Amino acid sequence: MRKLYTTLLATVIGLTAFAQNVSVGKADQLFKERAYMDAAEMYRLISNKDQHVLQNLADSYFYTHRMMSAEGNYRELFNRFDGNIAPEYRFRYGHALRAMGKNREADEVLSEYYNQEINLRKLAQELDTIAPHTFKVRQLASNSSSSDFGITYMGDRVVFASTRNENRPLYLWNKKPYLDLYSGEMSADGEISDVQLFPGEINTDTHESSATFNADQTVMFFNRTNSERVKAEDENIRVAHISIYRAEKVNGEWTNIERVPFASDSYSTEHPALSPDGSKLYFASDMPGSLGSFDIYVVDINADGSYGEPRNLGPAINSEHREQFPFISSEDVLYYSSNGKTGFGNLDIFRAELKNGSFEEAQNLGGTVNSGSDDFAFVIKPGEDKGHFTSVNNGTENLYSFVREENKRPEPVVAVELTEENEVTGAQQLRDVSNIYFDFDKSEILPQAEVVLDRVVKIMKDYPRLELEIGSHSDARGSDKYNMDLSERRAAATLEYIVSQGIDRSRLSSKGYGESMPLNDCTEPDMCTEEQYAKNRRSEFKVMN
Numbered sequence: 290m291r292k293l294y295t296t297l298l299a300t301v302i303g304l305t306a307f308a309q310n311v312s313v314g315k316a317d318q319l320f321k322e323r324a325y326m327d328a329a330e331m332y333r334l335i336s337n338k339d340q341h342v343l344q345n346l347a348d349s350y351f352y353t354h355r356m357m358s359a360e361g362n363y364r365e366l367f368n369r370f371d372g373n374i375a376p377e378y379r380f381r382y383g384h385a386l387r388a389m390g391k392n393r394e395a396d397e398v399l400s401e402y403y404n405q406e407i408n409l410r411k412l413a414q415e416l417d418t419i420a421p422h423t424f425k426v427r428q429l430a431s432n433s434s435s436s437d438f439g440i441t442y443m444g445d446r447v448v449f450a451s452t453r454n455e456n457r458p459l460y461l462w463n464k465k466p467y468l469d470l471y472s473g474e475m476s477a478d479g480e481i482s483d484v485q486l487f488p489g490e491i492n493t494d495t496h497e498s499s500a501t502f503n504a505d506q507t508v509m510f511f512n513r514t515n516s517e518r519v520k521a522e523d524e525n526i527r528v529a530h531i532s533i534y535r536a537e538k539v540n541g542e543w544t545n546i547e548r549v550p551f552a553s554d555s556y557s558t559e560h561p562a563l564s565p566d567g568s569k570l571y572f573a574s575d576m577p578g579s580l581g582s583f584d585i586y587v588v589d590i591n592a593d594g595s596y597g598e599p600r601n602l603g604p605a606i607n608s609e610h611r612e613q614f615p616f617i618s619s620e621d622v623l624y625y626s627s628n629g630k631t632g633f634g635n636l637d638i639f640r641a642e643l644k645n646g647s648f649e650e651a652q653n654l655g656g657t658v659n660s661g662s663d664d665f666a667f668v669i670k671p672g673e674d675k676g677h678f679t680s681v682n683n684g685t686e687n688l689y690s691f692v693r694e695e696n697k698r699p700e701p702v703v704a705v706e707l708t709e710e711n712e713v714t715g716a717q718q719l720r721d722v723s724n725i726y727f728d729f730d731k732s733e734i735l736p737q738a739e740v741v742l743d744r745v746v747k748i749m750k751d752y753p754r755l756e757l758e759i760g761s762h763s764d765a766r767g768s769d770k771y772n773m774d775l776s777e778r779r780a781a782a783t784l785e786y787i788v789s790q791g792i793d794r795s796r797l798s799s800k801g802y803g804e805s806m807p808l809n810d811c812t813e814p815d816m817c818t819e820e821q822y823a824k825n826r827r828s829e830f831k832v833m834n
Contacts, residue, residue, distance in 0.1 A: 313342060321526050324461035325349040329358075340370045344378060351381050353463050354663070354684040356388035357808075376402060380610070387634025387661040390722070395634065412631060416655040424657045424691040427833050428682075428758070431473075431481040434805050436465060438679035438686040439499050439560075439614070439666040443506050447475045447677075448487060449688065450498035460496070468496040470511065479677065479690030489543035491536060495529075499560045499614075499666075503567045507538045510549070510561035510570060517554045531557040533572060551588060551599050559583075562615045565671070571615040571623070574599070581609045585625055605650050606641055614665040619672075623648055626665035634661035638678060657832075658691065669693070683808055683829075722748075724827040725783065729764075729819075732778035734786050738828075742783070745830065746790040756833040759783045759799040762806055764822040766814045769803060777801030783828040798833070 316331035329349035332342050343366040350359035363382035367374065379402045386395035392409045399407040435453040442448075450468045457466035470487035491497060495514040502509045513534050518527035532552035537545040552558045553576070562571040568590055573583045576599070584607040589597035606612065608629025613636070615625040621643040626636040630651060637659040639651040658664060662681040669676040674693040679686050722745055725738035734742065749755055761780035763772035780799035788794050804812075807825045811817035 316342075316345070320345050320349060322461065323352075323528070325352045326464040327461065329353070329355075338365075340366065340373070343369070344374075347378070347385075348381065351385055354681050356385050356662070356684075360385040360389050360391070384628065384635045390661060392661075407631060409633065412653070413633075413656050416653055420652070420655045420696050422693045423655070423696050424693055425833075426658060426689055426691045427479070428831055429480055429688045429690060431484075432687045434685075436468075436686040437688050440677040440679075440688060441500050441502065441668060442475075442670055443472065443500075443502050445474065446472050447481060448472045448500045448502075449481075454486075458494075467494070468498045470497045470500055479675065481688070489536075490546065491543055496531070501561050501563045503563055504565065508567070509536050509538075509543070510534065510563065511536070512559050512561070513548075515554055519554050530554060531559045533558045533561045533570075550596060557583075560614045560666075562617055564617050565619045569617070570596075571617055572599075573613040573615065573625075580604065580607045581611060581629055583611045583613050585612045585615050585623075602648060605648050611636070614667070616666075616668050618669050623651075624654075624667045624669075625651075626663075626667070627651070628663075633659040633664075635681075636663040636665045638664050638667045682831075683806065685806075722830050724829050726823060727779055727826045727828075729822075729826065730767075730775070732775065732782045734782055739786070742786050743790070746787055746792055749787070749792050749796065756796045757787075757798075758831040758833050759787075759797065759828055760802055760806075760831060761799065761828040762802050762825055763804050764825040765804045765807065765812050766822065767804075773801055773803035775801075776803050779826075779828055 312331055312335055316328050316335070319325075319328035319331060326349075329346060332338070332346035332349065335342055338346065343362055347359050347362035347366055350356070350362060360382070363378065363385055366378065367382060379398055383395045383399035383402060386392070386398060387409075396407050396409060433451065433453045435451055437449055437451045437453070440447050440449045448470055451471050452465040452468055453471070454466050454469055457469065459465065460467055469492045471484050472487050473481040473484040475481055486492060487497075487500075491511065493513065495516060496512070498512045500509055500511040510533055512531050514531050515529045518529045520527055530553070533549045534546055535549055536543045539545065549558070556574060556576045558572055558574045558576070560573045563569070564571070569587050570590055571585060571587050574586050575583050576586075578601060580601070585602045586599045587602060588599045591597065601607065602623075606623070606625070608627060610627070610629025612625055612627045612629065615623060617623050623641045623643065624638060626638050628636050630637070630639060630653070632639075632653050633656060638654045640654055641648040641651040653659065654667075658667070658678065660680055663686075664678060664680045667676065667678040675691060676693070677688060677690050680689055681687070723741050725741050726735070727733070727738075728735065745757070749757065759780050761776045761783060763776045763779075765772075767775070777799075778801075780801045784794075784797050784799040787797060804825070808827075809817070809821055809824060811821050811825060
């Protein structure tokens with residue numbers, strides 16, 4: 290009998306190990322195919338997570354902007370296996386900590402990665418005094434619940450990319466619909482209305498994004514994902530790269546669509562940006578010779594429409610990591626995003642002035658624009674001191690408008706301590722402050738929420754020009770109308786608490802979003818645990834200037 294029991298136990302253990310190996314194998318294949326949403330779910334269900342599983346699980350969350358889960362899994366990875374982990378995981382761990390507002394800890398992790406001191410508080414104080422501009426920032430009310438990014442100007446209309454077309458196939462990377470280009474009317478305050486699919490044959494069955502136009506809107510360049518897939522280096526899979534395309538407007542129709550000659554099926558060319566006079570095209574690429582994963586390049590456009598040889602803008606602009614989304618202003622200032630130069634976390638927006646034919650060292654735009662999440666696609670409206678950019682908020686790309694003001698260059702300001710981990714400027718502190726949460730079907734402010742709100746009050750008193758929007762949410766249980774009403778009550782309760790502590794009501798606004806913006810996949814009743822639903826019952830805070 291004992292022998293039979295031993296045999297059965299060994300069989301069960303063997304089958305369990307076999308099943309786990311099969312699950313890891315399937316998850317690894319999904320990860321290689323860049324189906325990160327599905328890969329994360331499979332890795333998450335593996336009971337005995339070794340170093341390999343934790344690395345890929347954390348990366349899957351990181352690449353899909355689910356930073357809370359990414360940070361937690363990177364933390365476990367380094368707690369269990371530190372000393373035997375490749376440096377790039379420390380880099381991503383540091384940026385996941387930035388996205389979660391854990392800046393003291395992020396400083397330590399990134400200092401070890403770069404082998405030099407990284408101190409966000411010092412950077413923020415320095416930028417307060419040397420940055421030429423500050424920015425009054427506002428999230429557009431016209432954002433959809435989908436990903437919207439990359440505004441460019443086309444006369445009295447704007448063009449941007451969006452995943453809002455739910456009839457499109459889902460992109461395996463993030464389980465969102467494929468991107469299309471849209472156009473809309475822009476009001477004086479930067480809001481967008483009359484949103485329509487971009488006309489003609491620009492949009493196809495694959496991704497289109499990142500349009501740029503010449504001065505009279507007769508020529509455009511844009512991104513399109515290649516239909517041809519090529520074998521990825523060191524991986525037994527095939528991937529489709531991104532190419533820049535050119536189109537002409539003839540008799541009111543966009544036509545003569547063709548790929549630029551320096552694009553390739555073997556690497557990506559993306560995020561085109563025309564110079565104001567149309568003589569140069571700036572773009573990002575991972576073509577051979579790049580310093581990092583993506584670099585900023587420029588190519589001359591000759592009078593006959595032919596192109597010169599693309600030129601890498603060099604180490605003053607590029608790093609060993611990722612540089613993307615260039616924009617060149619009429620003042621010969623290059624704006625672009627980088628996650629490889631010291632900043633507030635993930636992609637930050639930088640500026641570099643063109644002088645005597647070359648760009649000076651890039652400078653971070655500062656904490657009135659940049660946050661701990663990805664900030665990118667910065668553009669200035671021609672002839673004005675206002676424009677737009679994109680920032681990731683709770684895993685989704687959203688459009689923001691800004692008004693640019695001359696920096697009065699104050700004396701250095703010592704940042705107020707928000708927590709032991711958050712010591713940055715007032716604007717950055719408020720952008721990184723924790724959400725507050727509510728009991729099920731309730732709008733009362735809980736004691737633990739009062740602690741967070743008291744911190745908000747203190748920062749707003751120390752920085753009396755800061756303005757704040759409160760966005761409140763519900764979980765998915767209940768009707769749409771009821772949940773919208775509930776979220777509005779939560780937003781009002783949050784606002785009233787802050788006002789009761791001495792903050793002027795004119796500095797605050799509130800909005801309820803109902804169940805439309807969950808932080809996880811709990812979009813229906815009876816599909817998640819109570820803890821998972823609780824993450825969606827929240828108020829969030831957005832700095833509006």
